[in-house]
Amino acid sequence: MLQHILHLLYPNLCLNCNKSLVQTERYLCLLCQLNLPETNDHLTKENSVEKTMWGRIPFERAFSFLYFNQKGVTQRLLHELKYRGNEELAVYLGEIYAARIKQTAQNHGIDAIVAVPLHASRLKKRGYNQSFAFAEGIAKGLEIENLSSAVERRKATDTQTKKSRAERWKNVSSIFCVTQAEVLQQKHILLVDDVITTGATIESCGQEIIKTVDCTLSIASIAFAA
């Protein structure tokens, strides 16, 4: 609470340590930026995100920018994105991440990006899709197209408890819908979400894309919560 008030009064404070930012710093001071809990997953095959997604959908590579740690800087950043609508911060994080993954992305021929969509009602309530904004930053940094409008979310929530496995699969598989298959055809798409925990959301979105379009998928997220 106190931190929120501080940031309203002094927007040029580091989101993590509250130190005043110098002109060249944005959102985080240099020290906090250097100390971000980066996974460096893009440098390692068989990293934790890839292991989470193995056998669920076919993909080339999977990587997350940051580790999620309770009460840590990642949680503070995500809070800022989710509850304070800081769209610019999401784009900025995407730009930082693009600089990290540029070589990997180029080596693997990633040539388009798609953010896991929010349902229209959720989008209206929240004002923006943080995964989309993060994807925008990555697209800009990698100089590739953001083709997120090719996929839509048909259902707002996926309450799946009390359903059988088959029903659940049916339910999951109809959450997303590819509306412009032709623009994704033959591309290597980086599918982006905000946080990967169980990987269920990115799996169902990826399933729908693979089912409809002849393309290759890689996976990325802002944070990975083991």
Ligand SMILES: [Zn+2]
């Ligand atoms: Zn700081």
